[in-house]
Amino acid sequence: MSISVTALTRRLADTPKEFADDATALVAVAGDVLLHASGTVDPAWLADLDAYTDNERALALLACWVVFDDRLLAASPDPVRGIRHLLAETVPALAQVVRASSVAADPDRREELARLALRDLGVPPDGENPPEAADRLATVDSVRRAEVLRAAQAAEERAAAVRKAMEEKRAREAAARYTQV
C-alpha cells in the first residue's frame, strides 16, 4: 500500500500544538507511538531520547506526529524498526541542518520530513516508483545538501593547501635530479 506525500505534509501543517510544545515529554510521546504501533515498548531504548537537544526533541515530536497515523503504520512492513530509525538516526542528522520551527514555516521542510518518514518506514509514496521517490527526496534533502556543501568546501580547502604547498620555498628547493629530461 502506498501513502500520499501530500496527505502527510497536510498533517504536518496541522500539527496539534501539544506536538509543538516545549513542555511536551518526548519520551512519553515516542513511547505512546511505539506502543500504538506494536503493543510493546522498550524503556531502555526510549531513555536515550532524554539526552536530545531542544531542536532534536522538537523535530522528533514532529516526526512522532507524522507517523502516528494508522494508515501509514499499517502500510509499513516493519513500523517499529522504521520509527526507531526515524527517531534515533534520521532526526539527529536532520537537526544538525534544519530548525524545527522551519517545518511549520517552509513547505519544502514539511515535504522533506514526510518523505523521510515514508523512506524510514519502507512505504512508497503514492504514484512514485523507488527511483522517482529517491530523486524527489534528494531535491528537498537538507542533510544531503549540507554534505554536498561541506564536501565542496573541503575540496576547495584541499586545493588551496596543495597550491600553497607547491608555492612554498621548501618545495621549490626540491631534490637533486640525476638525468635531464
Next chain:
Amino acid sequence: MRPDYPVPDYQPMAATALTDAERWPALDPAARARIERLRTHPRAPRYNHECGDRLSPAAVASLLDYRARLADPVSWHPGEPPAWVGELVERVHETVPRYRRARPRSFAELTPMTRNDLLSRVDEHVPDDAGLSDLIVYRTSGSRGPAATVPMTPEFCALDLPVLQHVLAQLGVAFDGSGEVALVNVYHQPVAYQFASASAYLGGAGLLKVNLHEPGWRTPGDVVAFLDDCAPQVVSGNPISLARLAELPLTHRPRAVVSGAMGLGRGLADRLATRFGCPVVDVYGITEAGLIAWRADSGDHRLLPRRLYVEILDAEGNPCPPGVRGEIVVTCDENPLLPLLRYRTGDQAALEERDDGLVLVDLEGRDPVRFRAHDSSWVNSIELTHVLSPLGLAAWQLHQDADSSVTLTLHQVDAPPAAAAVRSLLGDVPLRVVVADLAGDAKPQRYTSDLLGALVD
C-alpha cells in the same frame, strides 16, 4: 645579471630554504663530511644553490625494493593495459578531484590529459590522501609550450637512480656509488644551478650539478681539475653539454655517459663513446613521468619496466596499431602526488613488440613538422633528423618561412655538410645557415615552420 643574456642569473643561495638535516635526512657522518669536502674543494665551481636527496630511511628502503622489481620485464602487450592500470583508474575515481565527477566505463574512454591540464588546475590532479609535507616541485622544460609545475615526492624524483642502475647493469656497468662521487649532471648554458650533494640511496656517494660555462668557475682550468679529481662514475647531461664536455681535456674516464632532454644524434653518440671510452646511453623521459625509454646503440628506444603503460594515439585520440607513428601517451602510477592517466607527452613514435621487449620506433621528441621541398613535396622532420644526426652536430634548429626559405641554425660551429644534408632532401630551396648559441634553451624546439600545413597534427 648577465647583460648578454635575457634570463637573469641566479643569486647565489637565494633559492635555498632547508637545513642540511632536512636536505639529507638519512645520511651518515661520513657522507656529510663528503658533502663538506665537495663544498670546500679548492677547484669547485661557484656554487649557487643547495639541493639534497630528501630521502628518509624508509624511502631509501623503498627504492631498494623498486630496484629489485626492475628485474621483471615489461609484462603487457600494446593495446592491453596491465591489471594495475584498472586499479589506478578505480583509485583515482575515489581520491582525485578531477576524476571524481565522471567515471568512464573503461580505460579507453578516459579523456587523455595534457600539459594544459597541469597548467590550469594542477591541484585537481593531486590525490586527497597524498601527504603534502614532503612535496617538491619541478618545472617542465617548456620546449613544447608554457612550462608546467609538477608536484612530486623526493622518492619519485630519485627513481632515476635505480632506473639508471638497471640500464647500466645491462651494459655491464656497475653504478654502485663506490668512490667519492657517483654522478655529475653537466649543463652548458649561460644560467644554471650548481651544487654539491649526496645520495643516501647510493650509500652516501657524492652527486654534483655543474655548469660548464666559464663564468661559473673561479679560475679557467678549474672545471677540468675539479671533475678529474671528483672522478664521477657516471656523467649525465644533454647533447649540448656533453659535446662541450668532450672538448675539455679531462683525463678521467667515467663508466658511462647518459644523455637526455633532447634527441642524441648518432654522430655525437659515437664521438662521446670514443672520447670517453665507455657506453653512451640516450634516455627519453618527461618531468611528469620520469624516464620512459633508453638506447645505447643505433637501435630503437627500449621501454623501461616501470609501472608505466604506453599508448600511441593519433590526432583524434584513437589508438595507432603497432608500428604506426602517433603521439606517445603515458599512464604512470609511481608519483603519489601526481598519478598520470593517459598523459599526452607531445612526442611522437611508433610502439612495437620485439622478442626482447617493447620499443619506441623513430622517437622524435618534437612537433611532427614537415618541410616543403623545392619540388613541392613534403619532407618529414624525421627524415631530416636521419640525415643530420650522423654529422656529429651538438644541436641544430631548422625553420621554414612562409615563403619556403629555410634557415638552419647550428650550435656554435658551422658544418658545411649540414647544409648539403638539408639540400639532399629539400633540393634547391633558399637556404641560410646561421651559427648561434643554442645552449640557452634546455630542450630546444628543433623543427618549426610558418608554412600552412607544415604541422602534422
